[in-house]
Every structure is written in structure tokens, then in C-alpha cells.
Amino acid sequence: MEIKINVTSINQAFGENEQTNQIIVALNGSxxxxSGDYLSSSVNVTAKDLPESTSFDDMLDSEIETLARNKLAAYAAGAMPIRVSSIVRNYDQQTHEISNVVVSLLGSMTDGTNDYINYHTTITKEDLPSDKTFATMTASSLKTLAKAKLVAVTKVA
Structure with a gap:
């Protein structure tokens, strides 16, 4: 269940001096x-994210996108607190066993940037460790697996 993450917008805000004071990049994919898997996120690219002696006004959109993707990957890898908002175990009505588990993760920064990640992933039998079944997976194990999938999907090549 591959999610291709695309930039949906780059919002560049300017101050009274016509200098960029904020860039918000929306990154989304499904x-x-x-399966219904998706990722929705918003990432603020700030002056401290820029290479030295670079200004936003001299950057291409592709360079801004790279900075945003790197920040998103860092957030997913632990720079942003991410929590589970729900775990839904779906049962096969024929076998009465779990057929898949849908885990929703939410993350947000409390530093005033309003940066966030909303991730929804389906865990199938193929995603489980070889020695596990859904019957032997705890909520904690499912949470760890979902967070690992988030890291994988946001990883910058």
C-alpha cells in the first residue's frame, strides 16, 4: 500500500518589507x-531551515519542496510528537478472524507553526512480523508498526 506524497500548495507570505516571512507547504497523498490509506500534512519552512546565505526569494519551488520533505521526514522520525488516535480491527465475517487493522496517527507541533501530520494506514497480515498474527499483536505493537510505516512513507530518497 504505497502512498505517493505530493505537494498540493506552497503558500509564501511576505511582510511589509516584501521579504518572505513564512512558507507553508502542504504535502498530501493517498x-x-x-485501501483508504492517506497522509495529510502541513510544514512551515522557516529561515532557519535554509542553507547559509540563502534567501527564500532566491529559491526555486523544487528547493522549497525538498526542504519541506526533509522536515516532514524528520517529524515522522521523531521530531514531532505523534500519537495514535484510533485502531480499528476489521474482522472477516467468514473466518471471524481479523483481516486487517486500520491505524490513525496524529501529530502536531506546539511551537506556533501549526505543522501537523494526519496519517491513516491499513496493516495487513503481510505487514506483521513473521512470528506474529493479529491475535498476538497488542495495541502497542500495532502502534509501533504504524509509526514505522509513517517513517517509511515519508523517507526522502
Missing amino acids: SADG
Whole structure:
């Protein structure tokens, strides 16, 4: 269940001096396989994210996108507190066993940037460690697995 993350907008705000004071990049993606998996996020690129002696006014959109993707990957890897908001275990009505588990993760920064991640992923039997079944997976194990999938999906190549 691959999610391709795309930039949906780059919002560049200017101060009275016509200097960029904020860039907000929206990064979103969803799976094409019908699983309902998605990632929605907003990342503030600030002056401290820029290479030395670089200004926002001299940057290409592709360079801003790279900075935002790197920040998103850092957030997913632990720079942002991310919590589980729900775990839904879906049962196969024929076998009465769990067929998949849908985990929703939410993260947000409390530093005034309003940066956030909203991630929804489906865990299938193929995602489980080889020695585990859904019956032997705790909520804690499912949470760890979902967070690992978030890190993988946001990883910058």
C-alpha cells in the first residue's frame, strides 16, 4: 500500500518589507489501491531551515519542496510528537478472524507553526512480523508498526 506524497500548495507570505516571512507547504497523498490509506500534512519552512546565505526569494519551488520533505521526514522520525488516535480491527465475517487493522496517527507541533501530520494506514497480515498474527499483536505493537510505516512513507530518497 504505497502512498505517493505530493505537494498540493506552497503558500509564501511576505511582510511589509516584501521579504518572505513564512512558507507553508502542504504535502498530501493517498494510496491508489483502494485501501483508504492517506497522509495529510502541513510544514512551515522557516529561515532557519535554509542553507547559509540563502534567501527564500532566491529559491526555486523544487528547493522549497525538498526542504519541506526533509522536515516532514524528520517529524515522522521523531521530531514531532505523534500519537495514535484510533485502531480499528476489521474482522472477516467468514473466518471471524481479523483481516486487517486500520491505524490513525496524529501529530502536531506546539511551537506556533501549526505543522501537523494526519496519517491513516491499513496493516495487513503481510505487514506483521513473521512470528506474529493479529491475535498476538497488542495495541502497542500495532502502534509501533504504524509509526514505522509513517517513517517509511515519508523517507526522502
